[in-house]
Amino acid sequence: MMRIISSSSTITVVLFGLLCVVCHSFTPPPTKLSSFPSWTSHQTNNRPLAVSQLHATSQNEGNNKTKKKPQHDRTIDRRKSPALWRNDFEYSIAPVGLQQQQSPSIQLQQQKIITEPPELMSPAGGWPQLKAAVANGADAVYLGLTSYSARARASNFDPDPTLIYKSDYEPNNEGAASLAQAVKFAHEHHVRVYVAFNTLVFDEELHEVQELIEQIWECGVDAVIVQDVGVSKIVKEVVDALSAKMEEEEGSGRMGKGLDGARMEIHASTQQTVTCADGVEFAAQRTNATRVVLGRELSLTEIAQITSNTDIEIEAFVHGALCVSYSGQCFSSEAWGGRSANRGQCAQACRLPYGLIANGELKHLSFDGIEGIMGGSNKQLQNNDVDEVQYLLSPQDLCGLEHVEGLVRAGVSCLKIEGRLKDSSYVAATTRAYRQAIDEAWGKVLEEQSTTSSSTKRILSSPDEHVSRSDLTHVFARGQDENHDGLTAGFFEGPKHQRLVRGRSPRHRGVHLGRVVSSNSGVLTIQFDDRLMDEAEFPLKRGDGIVVDRGMPQDEELGGPIYDVRWNARDGTADIRFGREVEHRWMDNDRRSRQKMAPNGAHVWKTADSDVSKRMKRLAVLDPPKSPAKVVVSGGIGQPLTVKVIDTRSGKVGEATSDDLLEEAQKAGLSAKTIRKAIGTLGNSRWNLGDDDIDSSSLEENVWCPMSLIKETRRQALDNLVEAVEGSPKADDEWKMHTNLSYNDEVVVDQLLSEISTNIMQGNDSPSASVKVSVLARSYEQVDSLCSMIESSSGGTHTVDEIVVDFLEIDGIRAAVSRIREVNDVRVVVASPRIIKPGEEGIWRTLLRTEPDGIMIRSTGLLHRLTQLGGAGQQVTIQSSEGDETIQVAIPELIGDFSLNAANAITAFELLQSGLDRITAAYDLNANSITELATLLGRKASQLEVVVHQHMPIFHTEHCVFARFLSKGDSYQDCGHVCTRNIVHLRDQNGKDNLVLADMGCRNTVFQAESQSGVYSLNEWVKAGVGHVRIELVDEKGEDAVKVVKAYLQFLEKDKQAVDVWSVLEGVSDSNGRMAGVGIGSLRNSVERRSGEITSNIH
Template sequence: PAAALRKPEVMAPAGGWPQLRAAVANGADAVYFGLSTHSARARATNFDEGAELDDVVAYLRHHEVKGYVALNTLAFDDEFDAVEALIRRCDAAGVDAIIVQDLGVMALAKAVAPGLPVHASTQQSIASADGAEFARARGATRVVVGRELSTAEIAAVVAHTAAEVECFVHGALCVSWSGQCLSSEAWGGRSANRGQCAQACRLPYEVLVDGAGDQADGAATLNYALSPQDLCGLEDVEALTKAGVHCLKIEGRLKDERYVAATTRAYREAVDAAWAKLRGDDADATPTVSRSDLAQVFSRGQSGDVDGLSAGFLRGPRHQSLVVGNAPRHRGVYVGEVLSVAPATKKQGLTLRVRSELEDLKRGDGVVIDGGADHARDEVGGALYDVKQVAGGFDVTFAKAVAARPWVRAGARVWRTADAAVDAKLRGLASSKPLRRTEVDVRVSVDGGELVVEIDDGVRVGAAKTPVVPAQDRPLDEASVAKALGQLGDTPWAPASVDINLGGGAWWCRAADVKDARRRAVESLRALRAPARASARAPPGAARALLERGDGSLLDDGFDESLLEFKVGVAVLVRDLDQCAAAVDYALTTPPSDDFAVDEVVLDFLELKGLREAVAAIRERAPGLNVVVAAPRISLPGEDGALEKLLALGPDALLARSPGQLRYFAGRDVELRGDFSLNAANALTANDLFDDAAALTRLTPAHDLGGAAVARLARRLTPSRRAKLEAVAHQHLPIFHASHCLYARHLSKGDSFENCGHVCERHTIHLRDEAGADHVVLADMGCRNTVFNAQAQSAADALGSWLDAGISRYRVEFVDESPAAVAAVLGAYRDL
């Protein structure tokens, strides 16, 4: 079905008060912000949940801008009292919605404040209409789809869900799907899903193809292979509007007010222009903020042809341009290429002759010399001390403190990282008066000895009266009344028309009385326009009531534990036919009574090729083994065919990895298991997933939980559900899961499966980090890449506590190990 035409909301980020004011001043329809805890941008200034939250909401209400609070991290069981308090505080303050990642937090919000709207965060990895409907069934009124969806795919989601759909339109692009990045967890001991992203995607790596790197002069060639350009969807606003998107979201809660002012104004004007065009109206085609301004305030420029701002995935995959790999941080506007270098002397600083097409390079501009990825941490730059225009470019001189480097030579790229003129322009926008968004009609009349002021927005009329008396000297006239009315002062409305009808009589009142009537009419209309929300709040302690199964006395769900023979069962996850054969060999040589007996094999093949043979081989060689087929981590619109092919294999169970897959497979004739990627980090989420129509028979906890936390989670579940937990005992952590394909980027000229030459079927890629560890990259059936940690992670130290907590199901996962390694690892765990 065709999407309903609607004008999308422009939503801006606010990491603090300066950014909040800048967003409002430049036309944001909504802002999103975090509180002191449980926000995915813990490094932002954020706002406290006390009186400051009331002040924020009051400020936004005054300007008729919606306020959404980001409670978008995973919550642990011992944090739910605090989370409940935050939800209650948001509800009492009158925020317009909370943005939530955790399914348990969604369940809690529904119990605590059912009238408080909930938006499903992009960290729920919503990639399809099934995913959107999964979230809507849990109370989400809006879903934020992944940044990896194209406009056409977003339109498909809009067309098949009753939830509002929001998408990102500008800002930083994570290389990994939001909610599916475990690099911070693996390498930094902290979690992006807990608001502590370590930005490992912005680090340099050496790309190894079939075990070999690109060596230059004996040194490894580094590449920022996982650092995408930023998203800039200005040219896609009209298409997104046609797609029926409800909200366009600007990323950037860590950015300053200049960035917020620039991006908000740019997208305000772009939405207004697109809307006018679609309605057949004239639109002002001259934007206040140019693309160059946006690049200057923040962009990860790569070359003279690549300014660091891209359409991301909005126009489909662009593997050749999304990640160039030269630099991971702000570059600004490209100046040009170094032609010659004059080292610093006692009289003047380092001087460069730069070939450039810029016209406005000037003294005081900030400049950096880019020596490529190998020298990104040893940059030369600073404010320009002197600039002289020469034929084809400039001679630029730095202060004497700026020293040259060996690589500062002809051919190096030069970028303007700061421009005082642009900075002044954007600071002016950030501190400007709020844009008027709504036109109203103002009417003044005299009726029965009272002057009546009415403000009409076309739907509602705010009105106020003030007494008038017969004039003794100077009666009211239209000019004096109009002067007293003014332009509605500090309100979000602008008078489209002012009709003053004094009835032909000679009346008088003070100008202050007219102003007061205008003020009260404004407040009257404001009250009529205020969003109404009657929230039937639950009594305090809802979180405790939902969680107190864990107190030991309420663990009985009618399941007789004495009937449960506590026997450890082991699943082995393999990724190719050789590993599969090794796992079956081990199972056949290990008696079922063994303490570490393998009773099922999980086939997580990255291509459909070989799956049918693997299923047949297991059925033939080991009929007693369960065969489980793993679905890909993400399923986009149009990829249902691949899921149907998995189902057609006739497995004993399917391992579902996304909310959309749970809904897609629910009610089908197959047993379903839920994987770690569903992010069950607490008992509320686990219970929600077990209660789902998918009827999960197994669930693997989120990898954000440490060993002790997994045991605590198990104890909070009833015995029958505890028996369904499957803990991963051994794995190479999947640190990134990306729609950007490293195989296509580095081994082909293609941008998709149709033109990449399927190089992933013939080659291997590893990423070597600065410590020398090689992390294998595998491409799945949807061309999405997973980077696996080089170091295997073992839960050997936690097995005892897991067994004590009643966990009887375990999984051992392999990535690219040899058959001999498969046998050795399984044998080692059996010997523990």
């Protein structure tokens, strides 16, 4: 390693200051325990310590049977570093500090000049939603197919292009509407259509995918939203081939069949988990994406930093449901239900109740999340039972209305509304609300820039009808209490853990009215919130719907339409009676049961407002607005009449000339009034004329023709405009084109697969003599125990070849690396975090300073950064740990982890070509699919790694369970770093305790309680050529870690049978001393459910 000493004292000071920013906390927090067993070693008979005892107990390194006390490196020993956390960079440290960190290739650029307003994209789960979106101001819609869509439960659309010739837009017998008809309808109103092809694809599906992409292209779709890297390769090849064939057939110069003849684009889905500019560039360069949908966990400041460092279009979610887990990184449905979220089959496990286990003790959580603390107004009405918090992973929904202007100024290209499972009223309301907000923000930007925009303002049907934030809470909001209405700013303002997840209810609640005062003889008396009393109108009326929220939404709740309501002005309460059906259901119970359904202090919500519902339904069925047009009429005596109809949005022109000639007027010539009367308002066409949109100045004076001639010429001009705008041939020609463009559906996929074979034949990689074994450790005790095991082993064909250090924090990494270096012939790999945000780029320098043999790559952003620096083997210059000098280190091997979602051979090969030395199979693959993947990779399977043992990382979240429920803090700055002092599990409905760990970026990973083993498939994988298998540890004690690893090694040596390994695994306990068992989990070879069979846990 070469050291370069700075010659200038000034430079030394600057570099040292920068190092302090990148690698140090300003106030070091308490050191986190380096191993879990140091807590459990104080337990007796599996009984956890009391909280007071835990707080009084100091870390005891001596409890771990280590040969040496770890010598912590001072530059990586402190967890909370500004290089890895957000708020201090955004609000405390000047942007210059960020620029100094970044390499020159992504220096923060000047603020972009914004020339166009962002596109507004609305969801269309079916035909009614599509119409609602178009009528209420959407610039684009996104929809899914009947397969390969992340919302498999939506009605979705049939991609068969021949359905365009049906005379109506009705769905087929399976409930899916025609995609071709949907595109035709949307394009008629200058609205783009994007198909969400945002799931992972398995090898046996690749040829079907190619066929679907061809059909999508034929339907005229404007872009495909893609998660799978392999699918993006197929899309590119198909579009290239079809576009070239189209140009050859037509010679028209059109690039595709999208709006205005545009080429079909690739958009990188939020399922690709892109959270930094490097990730954006990877998507652009390796998947040919022209637009990237960012993760929803980014703040406005972070989004602005990304947009300023790329020329790629950036899309951001602005409204709708928030997944608690990073998109593309949720495996709860896969682990617990065999239905992968990455395959469009999310079971919404985040909306289920959980118990918080802190240091082995079940906590009773109330409003403010801390045991024994209550919050909110009307404290005299609060009740410990009805205020209990159970939904610890269920976020409130995103509502970015107040941040639209900030997103516009940040240069975001598209604002996206979530909700393909929502009804047409929801789509209408949200689309109109954000249309209004975008137009208002854009007007301010234009005024400040003193410029004009070339874009045409979108016209709304019923333009005077406005939708407010209050309306949106009526339409859908997961209300929690009187202070949290279910709509939040998400992460736009940075982490706000106390606000995002309140934990009381996972479903729609509406508007908070107040609390139950009493319930007697079928009369419910409620105390209204003070804020409602300030409103002009009484907040409740007959016909509205309410529900009594007693804190257990999984049980039957009292609620329904109101039959009668009486206001008690004296005390601000109201007496409510339900209709007969609800009243009977309530009163037929015994007295105790009736009281349980409406206990005093229970929250009361208005779930439906009859007036608002009527308004939203009316908006949902509006006819789409007509497009603005202009008409130019010209001609002279003895000449034909010429009529031009111009679409002012696209500039397209439809022109026609009359067969008959204009005559000299015998009396009065054609006046402007006469011409307007003849032209009319363009009748039943999709265009509309304003009062000043007919220009007859080019018509000679004193000319005349019959009114019928003007009308006929106008009709022909309109027909020509339709053809010009749609940019497509007549139906019979289009069908001919479709048949001509069809070709062997195996060409593209087979070409891509043959490239893998060709590369294998030309390469020098060969199957290893035996499979390599890697062990991932998450504590120093595990590392030390493994090293001791290896040192004392007598050898054998199979041993531990590699130890991966993944402490989920920077504390102790160097000590672990040093310990592993003491063992001969064992490689050391350090694992990177799954998420890297703007300002966190310093993490790769921190990892390189440990000088490992490999870095485990978990994000495409880090992969792009390291390969841009030269990739494995390249020497790079970084600052030393001391900060007063620079050093040269080599970039080690780059090992792609499961989070890159390599689910098929094309994706795996593309990632290997991107600079990885190994790639880990995606967790969505079952055992047979892994075998198929290895088989297709051939000799490249030696670079394939399979995780044979693990606790599935079911959630990976920006939301911090520790901060929310064990502190009153909103981020690491004020949470007290409770994650350093507490061991936390989430108890699920099956009574299993799932471990929660906070990583170096304060992001939480929830690990499945039950371990997953592939021991019964291991021989099959090795036979297929898999070169590496990994055993992952979580919170096992050192001795248990050794038992687990030894069992697998003995199996590979054929000293143990699979059943023997299984028996060992069943006896392993977690950090609380509980045995959670072992299962096959996602590796089970079961038939995947069809979309029609899928239901949600939460409605």
